[in-house]
Amino acid sequence: MIISQINAFVPEKILDNKTLSKKFNVSEEWxxxxxxxxxxxxxxxxxxxMGINAASSLNLDGVDTILxxxxxxxxxxxxxxxxxxxxxxxKLHYGIDISNGFVGFITALHVADVMFRENIANKILIIVSERLSELVEDKDINTAILFSDASVAMILENHDNYICDHKVMYDPNYLDALNINENKKIIMDGKRVYKFAVNNMKKIINKxxxxxxxxxxxxxxxNKRILESVKKSFNDLEFLDIIEDYGNTGAVSIPLTLFKTYGNSKIQLKDHLLISVGGGMTTSAITWRCIDE
Structure with a gap:
């Protein structure tokens, strides 16, 4: 499976640490x-x-499925x-909206793999779009310093003998660590989310x-601290990391990382292991293996 085209839309308005430090009366270093x-x-x-802006520059000839x-x-x-x-x-053979929190992009890749194998789709347009700033409580420093907005659009094609190996892990002990309150805003226990994310990302990589x-x-x-903690256990593996310049963009973060790393070029997904964590608490990962193995 390859990404044959990819493009991103990143809003012009920047929220930097200087602005947040003044708002919450803390230092930029903090x-x-x-x-x-x-x-x-x-x-x-x-x-x-936002999603339309990301997709509008792609060549959509032959697209028959939208996720x-x-x-x-x-x-x-x-x-x-x-x-x-x-x-x-x-033409449109099939379409689905996927709302599965921050693991939604990995879910979409799994769905796409099934569609390809069952000959439902020939060429898939995936649009991933998040406006997490809309879900942040204005006075909540824990979420305001993390979340960001962006969208990515890509064309997915399947011309090889690889199929996905998709794994999901749930931990009900952390159900209340990241959720939505009665005002439909994100609430988060940062320490518990950190513990969940680090432990479960390590577990699923080891699998x-x-x-x-x-x-x-x-x-x-x-969060950079989460990424660095996971990296320490796998010194021989390469990790892609763009969080410093873009923040936490939810389900967009993995495709945005791919775009910012490779640009609008063909990306061989079989060379990568994609891992996401989200509210639930859910850990979801996907990679690809050869059918002949």
């Missing part, structure tokens, strides 16, 4: 030490329009239907490296 983040991006557009991924689901009319209309696609050669690890860009 914020950076806890997050490893210098900049976040804030969008005035909704997730649908629209966002933590914020559509109302009544699915996003994929609106994408089909807005981008004037010529894969027992059976695979070295893969490039593309983790959910949640």
């Amino acid at each position: 914020i950076y030490k806890r997050t490893g983040i210098k900049k976040r991006y804030i969008s005035d557009m909704d997730v649908f329009q 629209f991924v966002s933590s914020i689901g559509a109302h009544y009319v699915p996003f994929y239907v609106r994408v089909f209309e807005k981008l004037k696609l010529k 894969y490296i027992e059976n695979y050669e070295k893969k490039i690890i593309v983790p959910h860009q949640a």
Whole structure:
């Protein structure tokens, strides 16, 4: 499975540590030490329009399936239907909106693999769009210093003998560590989220490296401290990391990392192990193996 085209939309408005330090009366160093983040991006557009902006420059010839991924689901009319209309696609065999929190992109790749193997789809447009700033309590320093907005669109094709190896782990002991309150805003126990993310990302990486050669690890860009803690246990593996300049963009963070690392070029997904953690608490990962193995 390859990403044959990929593009990102990152809003122009920047929320930096200087602005946040004044708002919450803390130092810029205090914020950076806890997050490893210098900049976040804030969008005035909704997730649908952000997604359209990311997809509009792609060559959509032959696209017959749309997967629209966002933590914020559509109302009544699915996003994929609106994408089909807005981008004037010529044919549509199938479409799904996927709202599965921060692990939504990995879920979409698993769905795409099934579609390819069952000959449902030939060429898939995946749009991943998050406006997490909309879900942040204005006075909550714990979430305001983390979350950011962005969208990524890509064309997915399957021309090889590889299929996905998808694993999911749940830990009900952490169900209340990351959730939504009555105002539909994110609430988070930072220490417990850190513990969950580090422990479970290590566990799931170990499950894969027992059976695979070295893969490039593309983790959910949640927090620099989480990423560094995981890296220490796998010194011989390469980790991709962009969180300093983009913040936590939820389900967008992995595809945004791919785009910022490789640009708009063909990306061989079989060379990578993608890992995400999200509210639930859920750990989800995916890589690819040869069918002939």
